[in-house]
Amino acid sequence: MSRASVARHTGLTNVTVGAIVTELLDQKLVSETGETSSTAGRPGRLLELNATAYVAVGAKLADRALTCELTDLQANVLAEAVIPLEHPSAEEVIAALDHLVSELLVRASVDRSQLLGIGIGLPGVVDRAAGIARLSPFLRWVDVPLADLAEEALGLPVVVENDVNTLALTERWFGRGQGVADFLLVTLGQGIGMGIVLDGDLHSGARGGVGEFGHVVVTDSLETCDCGNVGCLEAISSEGALLRRSAALTNSSDVDPVVSMDDLYQRAKHDAPHAALLVEAGEAVGRGIANIINVLAPELVLVRGLGNFGESLLADHIRLAAERHTFPGLADSTELIFEPLDDGPWARGAASLVLSELFMSPVAVTSALGIPGSRYQ
Ligand SMILES: [Zn+2]
Structure with a gap:
């Protein structure tokens, strides 16, 4: 990119762009890489970000x-x-x-x-x-x-941020959220969180308190959540909740206990009580997602986490419940994608x-x- 095209894209004058570029060159944040191939007038020097400078x-x-x-x-x-x-x-x-x-x-x-x-x-x-x-x-x-x-x-310098928000930034700049103005990132794990990007910017809420999706109330279950309330999504659909509820099913039997989410997905394929756990958990997550879609009408909801859950009964029921509870006028404009997640x-x-x-x-x-x-x- 030349100085002239920077001026065109930013609306700044050539003089201002020239001064800023000189400063960036001094700081080694950009470098000159060659000349424009323009046939009209004096060729300009091409600039590029010096990615390894810092x-x-x-x-x-x-x-x-x-x-x-x-x-x-x-x-x-x-x-x-x-x-x-x-x-x-x-x-x-x-x-x-x-x-x-x-x-x-x-x-x-x-x-x-x-x-x-x-x-x-x-x-x-x-x-x-x-x-x-x-x-x-x-x-x-x-x-x-x-x-x-x-x-x-x-x-x-140190900057701190909610971890789901940092993940939403990764999606915004490098992942599924590139070029998507409005999207939600739902993370399923020990906790259940949400990153919200609106008009291309991460939404932070008052004093950073945005995206506590795990504590939306979506169930009549009397399981107590870690936050002290009942009815929270996290109390029945988080990894900890699902493994705890699975342990309660196998405690009094001679069946091996389930030790991971992938283990639980496999068990649910031939064990009705475990399948019911995933159906209930998926229904709750899907209902919660539909509620947020109905309010924000995002283009994309990206659901990530919980092992290889994309092919599981859990994902199936999240999708079914989200579709069932989304306002009909919005259902076709929101895409729902499931992906695993590592650190x-x-x-x-x-x-x-x-x-x-x-x-x-x-x-x-x-x-x-x-x-x-x-x-x-
Ligand atoms: Zn809670």
């Missing part, structure tokens, strides 16, 4: 492990590392981050001065603007100012948090690159 770290914090990925400026993963952590404190997380970041930089042969910052995705209500994990039942955290604590200890995309999305701050805010660029006036000095 790197970011994305971290996915779960209740039993911390996964970190080092990425370049286009969120290509350069190295990955995992540390097991059992219900860690903020201090334990920061110590593990310190260790993993150093290891990743060595493994990718990248100098620490090229590291722009760390994005951390964690379960629960996370206020990105304030940098605070407000409530994370899985981690047993309340009002933990993780961004400030980590910035102070590590000397790097990789979560951390990549967290790294993208750092990159999005870099690309969206000139203040963040100067901050991250150590220019005076930064909050990170």
Whole structure:
């Protein structure tokens, strides 16, 4: 892309674009790669993003492990590392981050001065603007100012966000959500979450409290949810709930207990009580999805998680219930897709948090690159 085409796309004057490009060249964020082939007038120099000039770290914090990925400026993963952590404190997380970041930089042969910052995705209500994990039942955290604590200890910019939101960012930029203005990402696992992208932007809600899809009330079941309420989706359809309910079925029999979701899908093929568990769980998830479709009318609902569930009875009944409860006028305009899920995309999305701050805010660029006036000095 030339300076002239940047001016055309942005509506900025040639003079302004020239000044900005000079600054970006100085910071090594872009480089000149050749000349335009235009026959009219003087040829322009072509510019491209220098993707390897800087790197970011994305971290996915779960209740039993911390996964970190080092990425370049286009969120290509350069190295990955995992540390097991059992219900860690903020201090334990920061110590593990310190260790993993150093290891990743060595493994990718990248100098620490090229590291722009760390994005951390964690379960629960996370206020990105304030940098605070407000409530994370899985981690047993309340009002933990993780961004400030980590910035102070590590000397790097740190951004925190709800983990499902970091995954939604990955889908938005690199996955199924590319070019889709309005979509929902539903994650099924130990918890049940939702990332909401509207008009191409991640919807954050007041103080980060968006997407607690696991606690929509969709059932008359009297199972108590971890949040203390009854009727929550998570109380009958999360991985923990399904395995717990399966254990209750096999407790008094001499049948082997079910140990994983894939195991449960297999058992349901020839065992009516297990099949009924999946039907009930799928019906509840589908009903919840239909409720949100009826309010937001997204183009796409992407459901991810729970092992190889795409071919299972659970997926079948999510789809059936979602179709049955979606308002007829909306049913044809929403696509429903099921995919499995591993830990990789979560951390990549967290790294993208750092990159999005870099690309969206000139203040963040100067901050991250150590220019005076930064909050990170
Ligand atoms: Zn609940």
